[in-house]
Amino acid sequence: MPMEKIADYKYALDESSIIAITDQKGIINYVNDNFCNISKYTAEELIGQDHRIINSGFHSKAFIKDLWKTIANGNVWKGELKNKAKDGSTYWVDTTIVPFLDEKNKPYQYVAIRSDITDRKKGEEELKKILKEISDYKYALDESAIVAITDQKGIITHVNDNFCKISKYSTEELIGQDHRIINSGYHSQEFIKELWKTIAHGNVWKGELKNKAKDGSTYWVDTTIVPFLNQDGKPYQYVAIRSDITERKEGEEQIKANNIKAIEHAQILELKNTQLVDFCNIVSHNLRAPLINIAMLVDFVEQSEDEEEKSEALAKIKPVVNHLMDVFNELVESIQVKQDTEVDVDTIILEDCLAKILRGFETQIEEYDAQIHIDLSEANSIYFPPKYIDSILSNLISNALKYKSPHRNPVIHIKTQKTEQDSVILSVADNGLGIDLVMHKDQIFKIRKTFHKHPDAKGFGLFMTKTQVEAMNGKIWAESEPGKGTTFFIEFKKLQS
Structure with missing residues (x-):
């Protein structure tokens, strides 16, 4: 090839690419202007230096070793390299390293031809970040x-x-x-x-x-x-x-149903009030005549001096009084409305009550291999509405089994304790999931408040339990630690039996 053409090729290469030539040991013996521009070293600072002067440390030792093995065996190496400039900044180059071989087919120098791909790599990194962010958003969306x-x-x-x-x-x-x-x-x-x-x-x-x-x-x-x-x-x-939002909508439907019931109850109450007014009017009207009759006969007895007249008057009073009682009983019987405004209260034997309730949970207790420990030594009886205590204990035992830990079998402790004020404190303790009281604080007994995902969780049980306890002037509170379990305490005030 004529020397002029070789010079032309070298000129074109120098103008378009980043060129460096090293000996077989990697000592730089030539760099072009483009190499100096991108590395920010002068030619004088580079000539005679080991090519590691621009090593960024980004690539692994195995990567660099494979590169050198390739070119040392007389083969061309192609790849992307991240290098470090004099000021510490880094840049990427698409690199081709060509070994020049002697008469023994051994490399005596290496010509590295590079092109700057820093902007492309930055774009790729930015794209990776964007794709990662999109992937994270998708994951968050899919999870939530x-x-x-x-x-x-x-x-x-x-x-x-x-x-x-x-x-x-x-x-x-x-x-x-x-x-x-x-x-x-x-x-x-x-x-x-x-x-x-x-x-x-x-x-x-x-x-x-x-x-x-x-x-x-x-x-x-x-x-x-x-x-x-x-x-x-x-x-x-x-x-x-x-x-x-199924639970919320069901709650709204329940509220609607409750509102309808409340309206119905209000209408019933209004009717009863009307009946009460009517009753008063009837009493006033129907009893006035007999009462006036009695009053007149009493006045006659008081004013009369004739004993025979007094006896006759007294004899007339008794049938009038009997008639008055008949009228009153007839009025009461005619408008009396059967009402259940007071709940029945009775002495509850807790041992019997618990035995009955636990029978209802036998299947779950056996399935979960649950242990139930009962200590009623301090108090085995309370004076309380039977239907309330059944509901309260059923709710607390149900929750203890429902929100059991996935890592251990359920253990439930039911215990009573007498106070100095002669109240009874009943505690129901479990080793289940627990409740974060720091987070939920006073919301634990709120209606429709749930703390764990469960298909049967409605948020009514604890609300109803609190309502029933407080209806009888009792107190309810809880102690809990997430992952360890929950203990509910109920104080039953001494009621007059």
Whole structure:
């Protein structure tokens, strides 16, 4: 090849690439201007130095060893290297190292031809970070929410595990199906039409939906549907993000039912008040004449001096009094309304009461291999409404079994203790999941307050227990530690038997 052409190739290479030449030991004996510019060293600072002067320490020893093994065997090495400049900054280069061989086929120098790929690598790193962040968001969403993706026609293309759990369908049963597979029929056609109109126009829809699971049961979800738009601004898919609000909606329904009952009770009370007023009016009207008659006869007896006249008057008083009693009894009997305003209270033998209640939990106790320890040595009886104590003990024992630890068999201790004020304190202690009282503080007995995920958790048991205890002027409190268990204490005030 003519020397002029070789010079032209070298010039083109020097202009376009980062060039360095080292001997077989890696000692630099040539660098071009591009090498100096990117490494921020002068040629004088580089010539005679070991090529490790620009080693960033990013690559492993095994990586560098493999590189040297390749070129030392006379083979070309290609790859990406992260180097360090004089000022400590780093840069990436796409590198080709060519061994120049002597007559014995042994390398006597290496020519490294590089191109700067720092910006590309930064872009790749940024992309990795973005993808990682997106992956983290997706993971967080999948863990916390019920997620489904459909195409623009409503055909399901993706569901997460939470969607399968609440709908009771498998992924295979859902993918490719129309989203109407979970339509409960609860919402009107106008409601559904308005929903589709909103998202079809590229707008986010938010609301509450009642859906139907595979087994026919229904559930409520708080829903946000986000349209994903193509370059023309038209939706090509919809992402529906939901959260389960079934318990809240059931609570609202219960409140509605309770309100209806309250209205009914108010109406009954109003009727009773009306009856009471009517009763008073009737009493006033029907008893006035007999009472006036008695008063007149008494006055006559007091004023009369004739004994025979007094005897006649006294004889007339008795039938009038008898008539008065008959009228009164007839009035009471005619408008008396049967009411159960007072709960029945009785002496409760706790040993018998517990035996009866525990029989109802025999299956669970055997299944969980639970141990029940009872110590009623200080007090075996209380004076309390039977239906209340049955409810209280059932709730506390049920909770102790329901919220058992997955790491150990349940152990329940039921104990009584007498106080100086002659009250009885009953404690029910378990070794279950426990409650974080620092977090929940005074909310432990609030209605619809739950502390652990369980299909039967409704948040009514402790509320009802507290209501029943306080209705009889008692006290209830708890001590608990997460992961170790909970102890409930109930103080039964001494009631007059």
